[in-house]
Amino acid sequence: MVVEMNALWLLLTPLVVGLFGSFLMELTLKPVPVVCYKRPRISLHLHVYTWLLVFALVLLVVRRPWFAVFILWAFQYLVVLVNQAKYSSLREPFLVQDFDYFTDAIKHPRLYLPFFGIGRTVAVSLGFSTAVVLGLRLENALDLTLWLTTLGVLLPGMLIGLLWANQRLPAVSFSPEADLIALGQFGFFWTYFSAEQRTDIDVHNSAFNPPAMSQNTTIAANIVVVQSESFFDPRSLSTAINTDVLTHFDALKKQAYAHGRLRVPAWGANTVRTECGFLTGLTAQQLGIHQFNPYRSLAKNSLPNLVSYLKHLGYRTACVHPYPSHFYLRDQVYPRLGFDHFLDIKEFTEQQKEGQYIGDAAVTEKVLALLEAKIAPEQERTPWFIFVITMENHGPLHLEKISTEQAAEFYTAPPETGLEELSVYLRHLKNADSMLNLLQKSLQTLADTADQPRAGLLCWYGDHVPIMESVYQQLSEPDGLTDYLIWQTRSQQTQLASLTEQTIDISTLATTLLKASIPS
Numbered sequence: 001m002v003v004e005m006n007a008l009w010l011l012l013t014p015l016v017v018g019l020f021g022s023f024l025m026e027l028t029l030k031p032v033p034v035v036c037y038k039r040p041r042i043s044l045h046l047h048v049y050t051w052l053l054v055f056a057l058v059l060l061v062v063r064r065p066w067f068a069v070f071i072l073w074a075f076q077y078l079v080v081l082v083n084q085a086k087y088s089s090l091r092e093p094f095l096v097q098d099f100d101y102f103t104d105a106i107k108h109p110r111l112y113l114p115f116f117g118i119g120r121t122v123a124v125s126l127g128f129s130t131a132v133v134l135g136l137r138l139e140n141a142l143d144l145t146l147w148l149t150t151l152g153v154l155l156p157g158m159l160i161g162l163l164w165a166n167q168r169l170p171a172v173s174f175s176p177e178a179d180l181i182a183l184g185q186f187g188f189f190w191t192y193f194s195a196e197q198r199t200d201i202d203v204h205n206s207a208f209n210p211p212a213m214s215q216n217t218t219i220a221a222n223i224v225v226v227q228s229e230s231f232f233d234p235r236s237l238s239t240a241i242n243t244d245v246l247t248h249f250d251a252l253k254k255q256a257y258a259h260g261r262l263r264v265p266a267w268g269a270n271t272v273r274t275e276c277g278f279l280t281g282l283t284a285q286q287l288g289i290h291q292f293n294p295y296r297s298l299a300k301n302s303l304p305n306l307v308s309y310l311k312h313l314g315y316r317t318a319c320v321h322p323y324p325s326h327f328y329l330r331d332q333v334y335p336r337l338g339f340d341h342f343l344d345i346k347e348f349t350e351q352q353k354e355g356q357y358i359g360d361a362a363v364t365e366k367v368l369a370l371l372e373a374k375i376a377p378e379q380e381r382t383p384w385f386i387f388v389i390t391m392e393n394h395g396p397l398h399l400e401k402i403s404t405e406q407a408a409e410f411y412t413a414p415p416e417t418g419l420e421e422l423s424v425y426l427r428h429l430k431n432a433d434s435m436l437n438l439l440q441k442s443l444q445t446l447a448d449t450a451d452q453p454r455a456g457l458l459c460w461y462g463d464h465v466p467i468m469e470s471v472y473q474q475l476s477e478p479d480g481l482t483d484y485l486i487w488q489t490r491s492q493q494t495q496l497a498s499l500t501e502q503t504i505d506i507s508t509l510a511t512t513l514l515k516a517s518i519p520s
Contacts, residue, residue, distance in 0.1 A: 008146065010065065010142070011065050011142065011146060011150060014065040014066045014068070014069045015052075015055065015065060015069075017069065018051075018055065018068075018069035018072060018073065019048065019051055019052070019055075021069075021073060022047070022051050022072070022073070022076060023036050023047070023184075025073065025076050025077065025080060026184055026185050028080055029080055029083055029084075029093070029180070029185060030083065030084050030087040030088070030093070031087070031093065031177050031180060031181050032181070033180055033181050033182070033183070033184040033185065033188075034181060034182065034184075036184065039182065039183060039184055039187065040170040040182075040183065040187070042165055042168050042169065042170055042187070043170060043183045043184055043186070043187030044184075044187075045161065045164075045165045046162070046165050046169075046186050046187045046190045047184060047185075047186035047187060048161075049158045049161040049162045049165060050158075050162065050186050050190070051072070051186070052154055052158045053154065053155070053158035053159065053162065054072060055068055055069070055072060055154070056150070056151055056154035056155050056158065057155075058071050058072060059142075059147070059150065059151065059154075060151055060155075063141040063142055063147055064139045064140070064141055064142065065139075065142065066138075066139050067132075067139055070130065074130070079094060079185075082094050082098075086098070088469065089268055089269070089467050089469065090267055090268045090269055090270070090467075091267050091268075092176055092177070092267070093176050093177060093180045093188075095176060095189075095192060095292055095293075096188075096189040096190075096192045096193045096196075097192070097196070097292050097293040097296065098293075100293065100296070104327070108324075108327065165190075166190070166194055169190065169191045169194055169195075170182075170183060170187065170191060172191045172192070172195065174284075174288065174289060174291070176188075176292075179191070179192075192289060192292075195288070195289040196289045196290065196296070196297075199288055199289055199290075200297075200301075201282065201286065201287055201288070201290050201294075201297055201301070201303060202282075202285075202286040202287075202288070203282070203286070203303045203304055206280075206281065206282075206303070206304040207281045207304075207510070207511045207514075208280070208281060208304040208305050208306055208308065208309040208510075209304050209309075220313065220314070220315070220383045220455075221383060221454065221455035221456050221457045221488075221489070222371060222383050222384045222385075222386075222443060222446065222454050222455070222456045222457070223310070223315070223383070223384065223385045223386070223456075223457045223459070223513070224367060224371070224384075224386045224388065224439055224443065224456070224457070224458050224459070225278070225385075225386070225387050225388065225458075225459040225460075225513070226388040226390065226435070226436070226439070226458075226459070226460045226461075227271070227274070227275060227278065227387070227388065227389045227390070227461060227462075227463050228360075228390050228393070228432050228435075228460060228461065228462055228463070229271075229389075229390045229391055229392060229393040229394050229432075229462075229463065230393045230394065230395070230425070230462060230463070230464060230465065230466035231393070231429070231432055231460075231461070231462030231463070231482060231483065232462045232465050232466075232478065232481070232482040232483050233246060233249075233483050234422070234425065234426070234429070234478070236476075236478070237422070237471070237472075237475045237476055237478065238475050239412075240411045240412055240413050240415065241410060241411060241412075241422075241426065242409070242410050242411055242412055242426075245410055245426050245429055245430050245433065246429065246433050247433060248433045248434070248436050248437035248440070249433055249436055249460075249483075249485070252436065252440060252458075252460075252485055252487050253485055253501075255487060256485040256486060256487045257486045257487065257488050257499060257516045258484075258485065258486040258499040258502065258512050258516065259483075259484060259485035259486070259499075259501055259502075260483070260484065260501040260502040260503050260504065261481040261482070261483060261484075261503040261504075262461050262462065262481060262482045262483060262484040262503070262504060262505075262506055262509065263481055263503065263504070263505045263506065264277070264462070264463060264464055264480070264481070264482055264506050265277060265284055265291060265506065266463060266464040267464055267465060267480050268395075268464055268465060268466065268467040269464065269467065270292075270464070271328075271389070271463045271464065272293065272294065272295055272328045273291065273292070273293075273294065274463040274464060274506050275389065275463065276294040276295065276298070277505075277506035277507045277509075278306070278461070278506055278507075278509055278510055279305050279306050279307060279337060279387070279510070280294075280298075280303065280304070280305045280306070280507075281305070281306065281507050281508070281510050281511060282294075282507060283505070283507045295328050295329045295330070295332075295333045296329070298329075298333045298336060298337070299329040299332040299333050299336070301336075302336045302337075305337050305338070306510045306514075307337040307338040307339055307385065307387070308337060308338035309514075310338075310385045311338040311340075311385075314382060314383070315382065315383050315384065315385045316340055316341075316382050316383070316384050316385070317338055317339045317340045317341070317384075317385045317386075317387075318339060318340060318341035318342070318343065318370055318384065318385070318386050318387070319334055319339050319341070319342050319343070319386075319387045319388075319389070320343045320347075320363055320366050320367055320370070320386065320387075320388045320389070321342070321343070321344055321345075321388070321389040321391070322344070322345055322347075322348050322352075322357065322358030322362065322363055322390070322391050323344065323345050323357075323358075323389075323391055324344060324345050325342055325344040325345075330342070339387075341370075343366055345358070347366060348362055348366075354392050354428070354431060355392065355400050355424070355428065356394070356399060356400065357391035357392050357394055358391055358392065359392050359431060360390050360392045360428075360431045360432050360434070360435040361431065361434070361435065363388060363390055363391075363392075363435070364435045364438050364439060367386055367388060367439060367442075368438070368439075368442050370384060370386055371384060371386070371442060371443070371446060372442075381452070383454065390432065390435075392428050392431060392432070393425065393428040393429065393432060393466065395466060395467045396467070397421040397424045397425055397466065397467070397468060398420070398421050398424075400424045401420075401424075402420065402423045402424050402427060406423070406427065407420075407423035410423060410426035410427065410430070416474070418470060418471075418474050419471055419474065419475075421468045421470065421471050422468060422471045422475075425466055425468065436458075436460055439458055440458055440487060443456030443457075443458055443489055444456065444489050444490065446489075447489035447490065455488070455489050456488070456489040457486065457487070457488055457489075457513065457516060458485075458486070458487045458488075459484070459485075459486045459487075459509070459513050460484060460485050460486075460487075461482060461483070461484035461485075461506075461509060462482030462483055462484070463482070464480075464482065465478050465480060465482065481503065484504075484509060486512060486513055486516050488516055499512075
């Protein structure tokens with residue numbers, strides 16, 4: 001009996017200590033959740049049942065309770081550190097949907113690991129190494145009978161508990177910061193995960209239901225939309241920034257059908273949120289839980305959208321994006337949206353990089369080749385809708401270097417120390433401005449063609465502001481809005497009055513574009 005009690009004590013001590021430690025570790029999150037006894041009771045059930053279930057699964061493999069505890073702590077510590085990095089850079093806590101990015105970080109480390117930081121990487125490595133050393137060298141395996149009994153109790157018991165708790169989830173606001181504070185990490189994860197499984201996207205009153213109109217598109221305009229990576233006007237940050245960094249953008253605003261500031265659902269990253277808002281015209285309220293990573297749902301479900309709308313009118317549709325098509329599940333989502341062609345990273349070479357990624361100049365060449373029927377020439381007389389997602393200005397900007405002489409081009413006075421990221425950003429922004437100029441000229445040339453003129457529309461907008469934490473701390477923090485414009489070739493400009501500068505939501509940008517595309 002003494003032996004049995006000692007064996008049981010060897011199990012219960014790490015189990016209780018481990019569970020208590022998991023609550024303490026939550027208090028290192030940013031933002032910090034309220035203490036556990038102030039949360040809804042059901043969120044405590046979710047925490048306890050989840051932790052004990054995962055403990056049992058790890059125990060099933062390692063058969064050592066302290067080893068299992070340290071593995072769980074190390075993984076939870078990893079999530080805490082990732083949360084801190086994300087909250088610092090993107091002003092949003094780590095979501096359950098973000099677990100997808102663990103595999104993306106392995107496939108595309110440049111996009112993620114530099115923001116995580118060397119210090120955090122070392123801390124996580126030490127945590128897992130310590131767990132392995134302590135577990136394998138300092139602890140004996142549990143008695144076989146106790147091990148099997150523990151698994152026989154915990155595995156089915158915690159599964160039943162989670163099924164019970166999952167039917168009684170607390171209400172959430174879909175404001176991640178507020179929900180994490182109120183529910184704690186485990187309750188926060190569970191409620192968001194369950195909501196994603198249970199709710200559909202609201203597509204009622206979609207602006208893109210198939211129109212009952214003629215298929216005659218012989219006078220329809222070519223439409224080029226550029227979602228320019230991290231594009232916004234940074235000149236408000238400092239009067240020392242040279243105004244000519246956006247010369248062509250400034251000039252086109254004076255001729256634009258519409259232009260202004262754009263409210264986007266992303267800060268520093270999460271491009272797909274802005275992208276989905278433009279292509280579907282759906283608001284955050286309509287997307288609900290799916291607003292955080294909408295393509296997880298769109299990869300399985302079709303819904304009305306701008307691409308299918310234009311395809312119904314007879315347009316050829318293409319996307320140009322110099323990155324792997326599988327990223328963000330675009331290779332599954334885009335065929336459902338109605339894209340005929342997807343020109344991804346395979347269409348480009350290493351020599352076409354400008355900094356870390358394929359340059360805007362190379363992307364422009366692909367767009368012009370489509371417009372000039374050098375790519376997909378089989379339907380030359382059919383108008384194009386081309387959606388472009390650039391990459392050149394994607395961070396991490398601190399991995400790039402710029403000489404003092406190069407940086408001086410972008411300022412009216414020598415830049416202050418500590419603005420290196422801004423200088424790199426301005427260099428790429430200048431290239432984006434040149435891309436805008438080339439696209440505008442090409443569309444105007446096609447509109448002026450004597451034998452088969454084709455009017456053109458150009459829509460340009462930024463997906464989010466760039467991540468430049470040190471720059472914002474030194475100068476000022478932007479308001480998070482980006483900039484947009486919609487420009488028409490002269491043949492249509494004479495017939496549609498331009499709109500005054502307006503601040504609009506990304507979900508309304510496409511419908512504004514459609515108003516400008518009404519054929520004469």
